[in-house]
């Protein structure tokens with residue numbers, strides 16, 4: 001599938017929140033407790049996204065991927081590194097693609113879009129945090145990320161480990177399927 005990738009607007013919040021919840025449930029089942037996942041709801045997600053759109057991090061951008069019907073099937077956002085780590089100036093904050101659209105290049109296209117925005121803002125490198133048990137860590141390694149740090153994170157009642165992967169240069173991203181940075 002060739003997704004259409006475009007900048008997100010506030011009017012996309014419902015679609016983004018839907019993808020966010022659906023992919024959280026399909027991604028984190030067995031990693032995060034069922035109790036926590038069952039409490040995710042659209043109203044809270046939408047409110048959180050409204051807040052995010054109204055209070056963006058420096059240079060933050062949100063992209064969405066649409067299918068041929070114009071439905072949102074994935075999103076990604078990124079901007080200035082939220083931590084004090086000086087090795088990586090940019091950060092991919094989140095990326096989620098609906099399960100049925102995974103493995104078709106959509107994630108790569110979304111990362112490419114976020115990075116091209118960061119490049120125009122003169123960012124040179126970037127990083128991402130991911131739960132160590134999340135299979136997505138394989139995606140980040142596949143596109144050239146290297147683990148450089150780990151930390152505990154509290155999600156609901158549980159303490160989980162998050163890994164940070166970094167790319168010293170955006171040009172180090174090793175995309176596939178003709179996706180060019």
Ligand SMILES: CC(C)(COP(=O)(O)OP(=O)(O)OC[C@H]1O[C@@H](n2cnc3c(N)ncnc32)[C@H](O)[C@@H]1OP(=O)(O)O)[C@@H](O)C(=O)NCCC(=O)NCCS
Nearest residue numbers: 096097102103104105106107108130135136138139142176
């Ligand atoms: C992680 C995610 C964004 C990747 O997007 P995607 O559209 O599925 O990935 P792509 O199709 O662009 O894959 C690009 C390459 O990475 C590889 N890849 C993708 N997911 C992988 C995984 N879990 N493990 C290993 N390699 C993976 C693909 O095989 C492909 O390489 P290939 O062409 O050599 O086969 C997507 O799978 C997703 O949304 N997952 C659930 C949500 C999530 O965990 N988000 C990250 C939270 S930090």
